[in-house]
Amino acid sequence: MTASTIANNLQLVTQRIVSACQKNNRAPAEVDLLAVSKTFPAADVAQAHACGQNAFGENYIQEGLAKIAALRVADSSGLQWHCIGPVQSNKTRSVAENFDWVQTIDRLKIAQRLSEQRPMHLPPLQVLIQVNADGGANKSGATPEQVMELATAMAQLPRLQLRGLMAIPEPQPTFALQLQSHRQVKAIFDSLQNTLRNSAAPHAAAFDTLSLGMTDDLEAAIQAGSTMVRVGSGIFGRRSPQPPQSP
Numbered sequence: 001m002t003a004s005t006i007a008n009n010l011q012l013v014t015q016r017i018v019s020a021c022q023k024n025n026r027a028p029a030e031v032d033l034l035a036v037s038k039t040f041p042a043a044d045v046a047q048a049h050a051c052g053q054n055a056f057g058e059n060y061i062q063e064g065l066a067k068i069a070a071l072r073v074a075d076s077s078g079l080q081w082h083c084i085g086p087v088q089s090n091k092t093r094s095v096a097e098n099f100d101w102v103q104t105i106d107r108l109k110i111a112q113r114l115s116e117q118r119p120m121h122l123p124p125l126q127v128l129i130q131v132n133a134d135g136g137a138n139k140s141g142a143t144p145e146q147v148m149e150l151a152t153a154m155a156q157l158p159r160l161q162l163r164g165l166m167a168i169p170e171p172q173p174t175f176a177l178q179l180q181s182h183r184q185v186k187a188i189f190d191s192l193q194n195t196l197r198n199s200a201a202p203h204a205a206a207f208d209t210l211s212l213g214m215t216d217d218l219e220a221a222i223q224a225g226s227t228m229v230r231v232g233s234g235i236f237g238r239r240s241p242q243p244p245q246s247p
């Protein structure tokens with residue numbers, strides 16, 4: 001993708017975020033933009049970074065690690081990498097050593113491994129619990145019933161900082177239905193945030209992030225209360241179909 005296309009797309013997406021915030025009396029600074037660069041080359045990440053975009057999300061760990069390494073060499077300082085795909089046990093070490101955020105935690109075992117393996121010279125790994133709020137066919141994510149117990153246990157892990165929730169609701173055909181499923185996630189987020197703050201759990205104050213909304217539904221997500229939208233095709237263009245990859 002050309003540099004000017006990425007720059008234009010970033011401007012359009014930013015404008016959509018600003019408009020959605022204005023419509024809902026929210027400050028645009030409340031909503032972070034995560035650029036989802038999966039399937040796109042490191043050169044596209046570098047282009048977006050040159051436009052001022054710092055946070056990037058990758059689904060496939062091997063692919064993400066390759067880009068992280070490439071851009072480290074290229075001296076792109078200030079990049080922040082989010083793992084937004086499933087993390088298997090045998091990948092936790094490379095994730096703990098190379099990513100800044102992991103948004104997809106749905107099991108305590110993975111959280112424990114990430115905490116144990118996070119190098120001491122790095123800040124705590126910033127983590128979100130992925131919640132499967134609508135019981136959708138996309139089966140990743142903790143159930144709403146599991147989330148509280150998982151959050152309480154994770155808040156004790158020394159090398160993780162639990163920052164909030166992430167969800168990938170099933171695609172919905174209308175704005176009203178998008179809003180409805182996003183509000184389900186927001187309700188879980190609010191009750192969890194309240195419980196954690198009242199329990200004075202370690203780091204409870206940092207529970208401030210709701211990662212919700214993508215290219216097709218970011219307006220509804222912002223209306224529901226998202227604090228981080230994850231946008232791929234809206235920035236980098238359409239993805240070509242992927243051959244199956246192991247995460």
Ligand SMILES: *Cc1c(COP(=O)(O)O)cnc(C)c1O
Nearest residue numbers: 036084214215230231232233234
């Ligand atoms: C691919 C992906 C996105 C971005 O999707 P777009 O529709 O391209 O914006 C966001 N979140 C996750 C978890 C993804 O896998």
